[in-house]
Every structure is written in structure tokens, then in C-alpha cells.
Amino acid sequence: MLNKLSVSVLLIFCAFLFFWRLDKVPPGFYIDESLHSYNALSILETGKDEYGKGFPVLFRFFGSYNEPLYVYLTTISIWLFGETIFAARLISALAGVLSTILIYFFMLKVTKNRTTSVIVGLLGAMSPWLLLYSRTGFEVSLAFFLFLLGLFTFYLGTKKPKYIAISFWLFSFSTYAAYTERFVSPLLALLLIFIFKEYLFRKENRKYLLLGTSGALLIQIPHLFLVSTPAFFPKGDLFSLGGFIARYIYYFSPEALFFKGDPDLQRSVPEMAVFPFWLVIPYFVGWYFCFKKRFSNLSKLIIASALISPLPAALTSDPFATHRAMPLLAPLLLVIGIGVNKIFEILKPFLGVFLFLLIFMVSALLLWRSFFVLLPGERSFYWGQQYVELAKLIKQDHQNLYLIDQGRLKIAYATIAYIADIDPLIFQQPQSLEIEENYYSAFPYNPSYSFANVELRSLDWETDIYKNQIIVGDNISISQEQAREHFLKKEFEITDPLGEVLLSGFKTSPKSKCESIKYENTHCKGVK
Amino acid sequence: MKKILIFILIGLGNYWIWRIFETSLILGLSCIIASVGLSNYLINNKRYLLILSSALLVIIGLFQIKKFDIRSFTGTSALERDFIDKRMRLYPSPRVAHWLEQRPEAIAFYRFTDNSGEVLDFNYYFFANHPRERAAVTEYAKFPWFYLPPFLGGLYLSLKQKRNLKFHLLFMFAVVVTAAVYPNEPVGFVLVFPFVVSLSAYSVNNYVK
Numbered sequence: 001m002l003n004k005l006s007v008s009v010l011l012i013f014c015a016f017l018f019f020w021r022l023d024k025v026p027p028g029f030y031i032d033e034s035l036h037s038y039n040a041l042s043i044l045e046t047g048k049d050e051y052g053k054g055f056p057v058l059f060r061f062f063g064s065y066n067e068p069l070y071v072y073l074t075t076i077s078i079w080l081f082g083e084t085i086f087a088a089r090l091i092s093a094l095a096g097v098l099s100t101i102l103i104y105f106f107m108l109k110v111t112k113n114r115t116t117s118v119i120v121g122l123l124g125a126m127s128p129w130l131l132l133y134s135r136t137g138f139e140v141s142l143a144f145f146l147f148l149l150g151l152f153t154f155y156l157g158t159k160k161p162k163y164i165a166i167s168f169w170l171f172s173f174s175t176y177a178a179y180t181e182r183f184v185s186p187l188l189a190l191l192l193i194f195i196f197k198e199y200l201f202r203k204e205n206r207k208y209l210l211l212g213t214s215g216a217l218l219i220q221i222p223h224l225f226l227v228s229t230p231a232f233f234p235k236g237d238l239f240s241l242g243g244f245i246a247r248y249i250y251y252f253s254p255e256a257l258f259f260k261g262d263p264d265l266q267r268s269v270p271e272m273a274v275f276p277f278w279l280v281i282p283y284f285v286g287w288y289f290c291f292k293k294r295f296s297n298l299s300k301l302i303i304a305s306a307l308i309s310p311l312p313a314a315l316t317s318d319p320f321a322t323h324r325a326m327p328l329l330a331p332l333l334l335v336i337g338i339g340v341n342k343i344f345e346i347l348k349p350f351l352g353v354f355l356f357l358l359i360f361m362v363s364a365l366l367l368w369r370s371f372f373v374l375l376p377g378e379r380s381f382y383w384g385q386q387y388v389e390l391a392k393l394i395k396q397d398h399q400n401l402y403l404i405d406q407g408r409l410k411i412a413y414a415t416i417a418y419i420a421d422i423d424p425l426i427f428q429q430p431q432s433l434e435i436e437e438n439y440y441s442a443f444p445y446n447p448s449y450s451f452a453n454v455e456l457r458s459l460d461w462e463t464d465i466y467k468n469q470i471i472v473g474d475n476i477s478i479s480q481e482q483a484r485e486h487f488l489k490k491e492f493e494i495t496d497p498l499g500e501v502l503l504s505g506f507k508t509s510p511k512s513k514c515e516s517i518k519y520e521n522t523h524c525k526g527v528k
Numbered sequence: 529m530k531k532i533l534i535f536i537l538i539g540l541g542n543y544w545i546w547r548i549f550e551t552s553l554i555l556g557l558s559c560i561i562a563s564v565g566l567s568n569y570l571i572n573n574k575r576y577l578l579i580l581s582s583a584l585l586v587i588i589g590l591f592q593i594k595k596f597d598i599r600s601f602t603g604t605s606a607l608e609r610d611f612i613d614k615r616m617r618l619y620p621s622p623r624v625a626h627w628l629e630q631r632p633e634a635i636a637f638y639r640f641t642d643n644s645g646e647v648l649d650f651n652y653y654f655f656a657n658h659p660r661e662r663a664a665v666t667e668y669a670k671f672p673w674f675y676l677p678p679f680l681g682g683l684y685l686s687l688k689q690k691r692n693l694k695f696h697l698l699f700m701f702a703v704v705v706t707a708a709v710y711p712n713e714p715v716g717f718v719l720v721f722p723f724v725v726s727l728s729a730y731s732v733n734n735y736v737k
Contacts, residue, residue: 245673246655255652259645260660277641280648288687319659369628377618498614 003108006118007101014100014125018093018134023085026135027376027497028385030266033137034414035061037088040074042424050414052428052436057222058231060435062411063445065231069177070139083421085388088137095145096134100125102145103333106152110298110334111341115349119356120337126367128261129274129322129329140323143178146170147185148330151305154192158297161205168212172219179235180312182223184327188308189216195300230442240317247318251310251325254280257332262322266382270374274322274329275336276363282339289338298334306331377497386502387412389494390472391419393505398453402505405473406447407458413449416456427451461486466510466523472503487512531571534732538678539563539725544670547714548721555591558584559721566695566726570682571733573691578698581722585702588719592711600710601639602632643707647717650676653724665713670721675728678735682727685734699723 039049039059048054049071058065073091081087104121111117124130133140150170157163171185193200193209200209226232250256258280261273275283290299306328313324344352380386394402394416404412417427429451435443448457455469459478464471465486471478483490488506495501514524539545539560549556565581568574604612612629619625628634651657654676656669671679686692702719711717 243658246651246658249655249676250651250659253648253650255645255649255660259641259648263660271638273645277644288684291684292688365628373618373620374615377615497618 003114006104006114010100010104010118010121010125011097013122014097017125017131018096021372022089022093022135025372025376026132026383027380028383029085029088029388029415029419030136030138030383031411031414033085033088034384034418035059036066036071036138037074037078037083038414038418038424038427040071040088041078041083041418042428043071044075044078046424046428048424048428050417050424050427051439053439056439057226058440060231060439062447063234063442065234065440065442067139067143067176067178067182070142073142074137083418085137088418089135092134092136092138092141095142096125096130099130099134099141099145099148102148102152103337106148106155106334107337107341109152109155110337113341113344115353116337116341116344119344120333120340122360123276123279123336123340124333126363127275127329127333128269128272128367128371129326131367131371132267132269133323133326139178140326143174143181144326144329146174146177147181147327150174150185151301151330155298155301157208158196158199158301161208164200164205164208165212165215168216169219172216175220175223178326180324180327183312184309187311188305191304191308192301195304196297226440229440231440234442235316240315243317244314247320248310248314250320251314251328252306254283256320257283260320262320264318264321265379267322269370270378272366272370275332276366278359278363279336282336282343283332284339285342286335286337286339289342290335302331302334306335380496381500381502384410384412384415385496386494387415388419390503390505391416393492394454395420400453400507401467401469402454403459403464403467403469403471404454404456405459405471405477406456408476409474411447413451413456416454417451420452420454422452422454463523465508465513466521466527468508468510470505470507472505474503475501478504478506487516530736531567531729531733534736535564535567535725535729538675538728538732542671542675543668544716544721547668548718551715552591555588555715555718558587558591559718562588562722563725563729566722567729569695570686570692570726570730578694582698585698585719585722588722589702589705589709592706592709592715592719595711596709601636601708604635640707643710644703646710647703647707647720652717653720654679668714670716671724671728675724678728678731679724680731681735682729682731685731686727 036059039061042048042050043055049056049059051060053060057068059068059071070091074088077087077090081090100121103124104117107117107120108114130141130144133144147170150167152167153163153170154167157165157167168189171181171189174181174185199205223232256273258273258275258277262268290302293299294303309328309331310325313321313328316324318324344356347355390402390404390412404416406412416422449455450457459471459473461482465488470491471488478488482488483506487509489509491505491507493501493505494503510524510527514521514527517524545556545559548559562581562584565577565584569577569581615629616622616625619628646652649657649660651660653670654673656667657665658667661667686695702723706717706719
């Protein structure tokens with residue numbers, strides 16, 4: 001009964017936190033989200049991705065070759081809720097809720113204390129690291145849930161060995177959810193086999209280990225077909241060995257985890273790190289008790305997963321890449337949970353709950369400030385809000401041709417295609433047949449697109465001003481002087497919530513331009 | 529003899545102490561003697577060592593506090609005020625916005641938490657603040673990176689013994705004062721120096737034993 005009540009409390013809280021204004025916060029629609037959702041829409045309606053490839057094992061996108069699970073699951077949410085931002089983010093939000101419930105059950109198994117387990121579940125839900133990626137329409141949150149489930153089942157397996165098989169299958173399956181897990185999950189599985197070898201190789205447990213590893217290998221068959229193609233390791237250019245140790249240690253630094261967070265403005269929340277700041281105390285307490293009982297199964301599992309998880313992220317030059325280091329969230333939440341539990345044991349129950357409620361209210365206020373006030377207001381540019389607004393304009397205007405500058409600006413084609421309801425069949429047509437036939441060969445990415453009444457590429461000032469169209473760019477793409485010189489008439493401006501102009505649309509006037517030219521210009525021949 | 533050699537290696541075998549000596553001989557000597565006192569306190573648990581070290585930490589603290597300006601906590605530049613004004617417009621309620629963005633207490637709280645993060649950052653002490661180097665600051669590794677495991681080991685070993693509670697309370701107090709004062713480079717968070725040295729030396733001594 002109490003268990004059901006605890007789960008209900010958590011569910012209600014998470015449903016609110018993860019689903020409230022899901023389509024508005026984060027603002028806009030980031031390119032990674034729109035890539036997943038547009039390809040999901042394309043699969044749903046045509047059985048093919050944006051390039052016309054039928055049910056790919058890895059999705060090419062713009063050369064990143066992302067894992068497919070999130071895309072295929074999003075076809076279900078789009079089928080249910082239509083082509084909306086809500087549908088694009090739904091699977092992530094569900095994965096976030098499930099992760100929070102799983103954290104509760106994990107902590108309950110570890111501590112046998114329902115109160116602290118609920119508290120840790122609530123803290124997990126309120127952690128910006130989990131909350132942000134659970135409200136984002138790409139694969140990170142889903143992969144984290146599968147990875148956490150793998151850890152949990154492995155922990156169960158240290159008492160009931162049949163769960164060992166399930167955990168290895170889950171680790172293997174998680175590699176289809178995100179690129180990071182493709183490295184972290186197998187490495188962790190190998191390390192766990194080494195650490196727990198005495199237990200796993202016991203006569204009565206061997207069959208489960210064999211079942212687990214053979215099942216994991218079977219699950220990897222689609223990957224094995226692609227392992228020799230360039231598509232399997234597309235991010236090699238991100239690797240950087242210099243400063244690796246410093247970056248690796250930084251993933252455990254209190255500054256990064258509790259005070260500063262991810263320096264990338266799209267991957268972070270204003271004025272908050274990945275955990276509320278006061279969790280630094282349970283963090284240190286948790287690590288202390290983890291090392292004190294370092295020979296226990298739980299500590300071995302936590303230490304192993306903590307050591308492996310940041311490796312891929314630390315190998316890139318990013319100072320603190322939260323999306324790549326997402327698996328690290330699992331052992332850190334467990335460490336913090338152990339710390340919270342120990343603090344509660346020291347304090348009297350009433351004092352502990354009172355203190356927690358007080359801190360919870362302050363944390364909730366600061367979370368509301370950072371997540372629901374500052375994030376939509378200050379970061380809309382980084383989340384591509386301007387392209388969502390532009391796509392809405394394009395959707396209502398089929399008469400004009402739109403040329404969107406992509407020379408410096410972030411890739412926007414998938415956002416435009418998704419929000420403006422571009423038919424995937426129309427989108428697929430101009431794509432090169434060569435790409436479809438050499439899909440996994442990492443064909444050089446061409447950032448120019450043309451579909452329906454939209455073109456996305458770098459502006460060509462020698463020719464574009466002589467065509468009847470609306471040119472869209474920011475104030476560096478199209479300056480006031482250029483607009484005057486080429487007789488461009490401002491049609492619209494797209495601003496952020498603080499009034500900063502993000503994009504402007506200018507109608508060309510080829511006739512006026514040609515009339516102003518005294519010499520003969522070949523571009524003016526067709527202009528009347 | 530071993531203890532002395534270990535202390536010399538750790539206490540003097542780092543770039544930080546020499547930068548401290550360059551700034552002030554008294555400050556450097558205070559740091560070294562405080563480190564000796566705390567190291568021996570961890571081993572022998574003699575009360576007078578803690579008192580002596582605390583007195584020296586007060587001297588070190590005074591060096592930092594004399595350059596401290598309370599206005600650095602609540603004062604705002606024109607650019608910051610403009611930024612705060614923009615933020616105010618994002619809130620549904622002006623009163624809530626005022627309390628969370630404009631109140632000196634709120635500004636001081638945010639700055640203090642930011643500073644606390646920097647004081648607690650391992651990379652500041654062992655990796656020249658890499659990968660989050662500060663703009664317009666010449667960073668340097670206070671200690672060689674391989675001193676980090678002994679430091680963490682010393683922290684763990686000292687926490688195992690309840691008799692070291694006063695040491696840890698003093699350590700936390702030093703961290704809080706440093707976060708409040710936020711001294712500049714090249715001296716940096718010098719109040720923390722004796723604790724890092726004493727914990728590292730404690731750990732190495734235990735290992736050698």
C-alpha cells in the first residue's frame with residue numbers, strides 16, 4: 001500500500017514536471033530534435049528516411065549516423081499526436097518518468113527506506129541533467145533509461161543470477177538508443193564480468209552468463225553488419241587526447257556537477273548546474289560510504305559504472321558534455337542517494353523530513369526560475385525558436401519562394417520541414433540517388449536543400465537578388481546597407497522574448513534592381 | 529625522518545607555495561607552518577596543534593580579507609544591471625522578479641554559490657583549472673596532477689576517524705571564507721593550501737607505513 005502511494009506521489013510529480021508545457025520548454029525546436037522527428041514522420045508515412053532509405057539501421061541525418069531506436073519509437077507518438085513538438089518530445093518525457101520511478105525502486109532495494117527512496121526519486125526528477133534531456137526530442141533520455149535498467153537488473157542479478165542475462169541484453173539493446181552507449185555499455189559489461197568473475201563463473205551461474213552474452217551478441221547483429229563501414233564511427237574527428245585526464249576528472253568535480261554545469265548554452269539551464277547545488281554534501285557523504293564499503297556488490301557496480309561512463313565524453317575536446325556523459329548520471333544519482341540516506345539516518349526522522357521539505361521548496365523555486373522562466377526567455381536562439389516561427393510563416397504562405405541563409409547559421413532544414421508539414425515524399429525526391437545507394441559510406445554532407453517552396457543554402461548575392469523570393473537571414477547575413485543597395489523590402493522580423501531580432505525576411509525586387517543598373521546584366525534578361 | 533621527507537616533498541614540491549612566497553614571505557611561512565601543524569594533528573591528534581594551525585589560518589585569512597571589498601558581493605556594473613532588467617521582464621510577477629533578481633541578498637547568494645563551486649573544483653588545484661580556464665587569468669597547476677589521489681585518499685582516511693571532526697569543520701570553514709572572499713591569483717585560494725598538503729601527506733604516510 002505504502003509502495004503504491006510512494007510511486008503515485010512520484011508519478012504525479014514527474015508527470016507535471018516532465019509534461020507541463022512540454023512543447024514550449026525548452027523553447028523552439030533544436031535541430032537534433034527535428035532530425036529525429038522528421039525522419040520518424042518520413043518512416044511513418046513512407047517507410048523510408050529523409051534520403052529515401054528504407055528502415056535504416058543507423059540514421060544518416062547530416063552525416064552523424066545516429067542510433068535508430070528513438071526515431072522508430074517516435075513514429076508511434078507522431079501517429080498518436082500528429083506532427084507536433086509535443087509528439088517529438090513525448091518518448092523522452094516518458095523515458096524520464098520511467099527513469100525516476102526506476103531510481104526509486106533502485107534506492108528502495110539498496111536502502112530499504114521508502115522515505116529516502118521517494119526523496120531521491122524526487123531529486124532525480126528535479127536534477128536539470130535528467131529534466132532537460134527528458135524534455136528534449138532526441139535519444140539521450142531514452143538511452144539513459146535503458147542503461148539504468150541494465151544497471152538495476154545487474155544489481156538484482158547479484159542475488160538472483162537470472163537477472164544477469166536480462167542486464168546484458170539491456171546493455172546490448174541500449175547501444176541502439178545512443179552513440180555513447182555503443183561504447184559505454186560493452187566496456188561496462190566487460191568490466192563487470194571481470195569484477196564479478198568469481199560470482200558469474202560459478203557452476204550454477206554460468207548458464208545465465210552464457211545466455212546473457214550470447215543474447216547480447218545476437219542483438220548486435222545489425223550493428224555487426226555495419227562495423228566495417230564509415231557510418232559506424234562517424235565522430236572520430238571529435239577525439240582529442242590532449243588534456244584527457246583533466247577533462248575526465250572534471251566530470252566528477254563539484255564545480256561542474258553542482259555549480260557551473262555544461263558550458264554549452266543549448267545543453268544547459270541558466271543559473272543551474274546539472275544537480276541542485278546543495279546536493280554537493282550528500283555527494284561527498286555518498287562517495288565516502290561507497291569507498292568504505294567498496295567490496296560490496298553495490299559499491300563495485302557504482303565504481304565500475306562511474307569509471308567507464310565519462311570515458312567517451314572525456315575523449316572529446318568538450319569541457320563537460322552532459323549529453324555524451326549521460327550514463328554517468330546513473331552512478332552519481334546512486335552515490336547521492338546513498339549520501340541522502342546516510343544523512344537521514346544521522347538526523348532524527350522528523351528533523352530530516354523538515355529539513356528536506358525546506359530545501360525542497362528552495363530548490364523548486366530555483367528550478368522554476370531557471371527552467372521555466374530564464375530558459376525559454378534567454379536561450380530561445382540556441383534552441384532554434386526562430387526557425388519554428390519561420391516555418392509557421394512558410395506553412396501559411398505557399399505563394400512565395402523562401403531562401404534561408406545557411407552560410408553561418410545553424411542547420412534548419414529538418415525544423416522547417418517538420419513544422420511546415422512538408423510531405424516526406426516531396427522532401428525525399430531531390431535527394432541524390434547516390435546517397436541512398438551508398439547510405440552507410442559517409443558520403444560528404446551537402447548542407448544545401450531544396451523542397452517545396454523552400455531553399456536552404458548560402459546566399460549568393462550575385463544571383464539571388466534577381467529572383468522573386470523572400471531571403472531570410474540574421475542581421476549579419478543581410479545588413480541594412482545590403483537591403484538598401486539591392487532594393488530588398490523587409491517583410492517580417494522574428495524576435496526572441498527579449499526583443500532581440502533573430503531573423504529577418506526580405507522580399508527581393510528584381511525589377512527595381514535591374515532598373516537601377518546602368519550596364520547590361522545577364523541576370524536581368526528574364527526580369528520584367 | 530620519513531614524515532619530514534614526505535612533508536617536504538608535498539609541502540614544497542608544488543608550484544603554489546613558491547608563488548605564495550613570491551607574494552609574501554610571512555604568508556608563505558604561515559602556510560607552511562599551518563600545514564605542518566595540521567599534518568601532525570591528523571597523526572597525533574594533539575589539541576595544541578589544531579589551535580596553532582587555526583591561529584595561523586587566521587593570519588592567512590587576514591591577508592586575504594584585507595583586499596576584500598564587500599561591494600563585490602552585491603555591487604553591479606551597468607552591463608549587469610541592464611542584464612538584470614532584461615531578466616525582470618521574463619517573470620510573470622514583478623515582485624517575484626525583484627526578489628529573485630534585484631535584491632542584494634539574492635545577488636550575493638548567487639555569487640557566493642558560484643565562488644563555492646570554484647573553491648571546491650579539483651581541477652583548479654591539480655589541472656590549472658583545465659578545462660574551464662577563466663578569462664584574463666593566468667592559470668597554473670597549484671599541485672602536480674598526481675597529488676590528487678593522495679589528497680582524496682587522505683580525505684577518506686581522515687573522515688574514517690571521528691576524532692578528526694574538528695579538522696573537517698575547520699576545513700569547511702576555510703572553504704566558506706575563501707568562497708566569500710574570493711582572493712585573486714597568483715596567491716589564489718591560499719586558505720585551502722594547508723588542508724590539501726596535510727591530507728596528502730597524511731595519506732602518503734599511511735601508505736608508507
